[in-house]
């Protein structure tokens with residue numbers, strides 16, 4: 239087979255220069271004074287990037303050895319831009335409580351809450367990177383509560399059945415059954431900072447799914463009141479303590495009925511949380527999910543030449559109405575218990591249109607290797623297999639004969655299955671649940687006929703996929719009978735494979751991460767690993783504003799139409815004469831790991847919960863408008 243590589247050496251030098259420059263920027267960032275703790279960095283692996291640009295080309299350790307990457311790839315552009323974004327973010331780091339308080343006032347338009355100094359001391363004592371923007375999620379979750387009376391919030395919270403409470407630094411829980419693992423973990427998380435906390439009652443969502451969708455118009459009203467209430471109260475007028483909840487304990491509130499309802503489908507309930515002019519609010523509501531999904535193989539909306547450039551947009555069901563037929567959450571969730579009532583409810587993840595208050599997920603606090611991946615984070619990059627692995631249950635909702643073609647995990651597994659792709663390429667079978675990139679949109683070597691013989695065009699994509707893909711379900715989770723792991727309606731399209739512990743998966747370089755029934759609980763472990771997470775999701779989590787796509791992980795569209803382009807960029811297509819960017823992948827994998835070890839630690843979750851509960855306790859206090867931390871002069 240002929241390798242069609244004959245570009246001039248100059249071109250190659252130029253690319254090396256760009257790559258070297260890219261990593262120099264990355265390195266500078268790692269070694270700025272604020273990043274004094276680089277102990278955990280795999281420094282030897284990164285060191286060769288510090289060679290002056292042009293002196294030595296980064297070695298291409300695997301795929302397409304001797305081949306060169308395509309020049310001016312859109313992903314090069316996206317990565318370069320992302321590095322500029324993280325630079326700007328890190329320039330905002332604060333190192334003393336006065337600067338942190340000023341950053342708070344600048345960003346939030348209020349005085350920081352009482353005990354802010356204790357919070358800052360805790361964060362600093364635990365070597366946290368303190369950038370005010372890292373806490374944005376707290377403010378988007380809690381802001382609307384400024385629009386409802388404090389008394390209403392604390393009374394609803396106090397009455398809610400599943401509840402974690404802090405009184406004088408003691409943490410207790412209440413729920414309906416003896417043991418709820420998540421409740422115990424969250425209680426432990428809160429307990430770890432409770433000695434500094436004011437009294438709070440935290441209603442807890444004990445289900446997987448997020449549960450509150452308040453109509454957008456109602457939330458907008460609360461947000462207007464929130465904006466109107468913003469004021470930097472002068473120091474001398476501040477009330478600097480919390481009243482506590484003893485009064486409430488002495489006079490238990492009226493019963494509060496959250497009015498949860500189990501009636502679906504979910505999409506019509508969810509879209510009321512979207513802005514009136516959004517695509518989702520205007521979309522036709524689908525009811526028949528038995529047909530092939532609405533995919534056209536074109537670039538995803540808002541993408542940059544096919545790749546995710548606005549992660550918020552890519553994740554947004556409000557902006558992507560097609561998601562109603564492409565994600566199990568909307569097609570048919572396992573269960574629905576939804577309410578339109580606005581009240582405080584804490585949970586581990588939510589959709590952009592939900593109104594829960596996010597905590598770091600309980601499964602990120604556990605040591606259970608099923609979620610945490612255990613103590614091993616994988617072998618050195620260069621010892622890994624140059625491919626992608628995915629193992630998981632076919633979860634996402636209640637998949638049935640009449641709707642399974644719309645589920646995201648089924649779709650992903652089929653799209654990286656060489657056999658099903660080959661049948662699609664040859665026309666043997668029109669894909670049931672996915673679409674290949676149409677009309678050469680991604681300029682894929684395997685699809686553009688740039689292989690040696692044009693007759694090999696058919697099947698070229700499948701042949702190439704086979705060289706890097708290893709994806710399989712471990713259970714088909716069919717409805718109504720989830721046992722055994724097989725079932726008639728999906729058996730001919732998927733083979734069930736044995737489950738594989740995370741540490742075995744780390745033997746592969748690329749780790750796609752796809753939503754299950756809600757968010758994927760292994761994401762944190764993937765970030766901590768020496769492999770590269772490739773992430774698609776519609777869920778929000780506590781850490782979103784501290785992770786930058788293309789710097790710490792690779793973002794993927796929920797249609798997965800970009801998966802082939804992503805993999806060609808990273809692993810190349812040796813058969814078609816296209817080199818990969820192994821070093822770029824390694825840089826993101828190792829950079830993401832080093833970053834996780836700085837900002838996703840248990841200590842960082844404590845810092846987040848500490849800040850969140852100071853803010854929440856203030857919201858529950860009748861004098862919240864004048865409460866704040868008094869900064870002693872000097």
Ligand SMILES: *[C@@H]1O[C@H](CO)[C@@H](O)[C@H](O)[C@H]1NC(C)=O
Nearest residue numbers: 356357358359360361363434
């Ligand atoms: C921070 O560390 C100092 C010195 O060890 C200690 O006195 C203080 O109690 C700690 N504060 C917090 C909130 O962790």
Ligand SMILES: *[C@@H]1O[C@H](CO)[C@@H](O)[C@H](O)[C@H]1NC(C)=O
Nearest residue numbers: 404405406407408409410484
């Ligand atoms: C906190 O817990 C301790 C030990 O269980 C107990 O002695 C104390 O009375 C508790 N305080 C409150 C306010 O509940």
Ligand SMILES: *[C@@H]1O[C@H](CO)[C@@H](O)[C@H](O)[C@H]1NC(C)=O
Nearest residue numbers: 540548549550551552554557
């Ligand atoms: C990204 O998309 C979101 C959601 O549609 C939008 O609000 C935001 O302005 C976009 N950001 C940029 C930089 O375009």
Ligand SMILES: *[C@@H]1O[C@H](CO)[C@@H](O)[C@H](O)[C@H]1NC(C)=O
Nearest residue numbers: 533534535536675676677678
């Ligand atoms: C691909 O291009 C052909 C010819 O231009 C056009 O007829 C067809 O609709 C296109 N397909 C898609 C999915 O856009």
Ligand SMILES: *[C@@H]1O[C@H](CO)[C@@H](O)[C@H](O)[C@H]1NC(C)=O
Nearest residue numbers: 655657658710730731732733
């Ligand atoms: C790949 O697809 C073929 C054809 O649909 C199917 O028979 C096979 O079981 C699939 N493999 C996996 C791992 O799901």
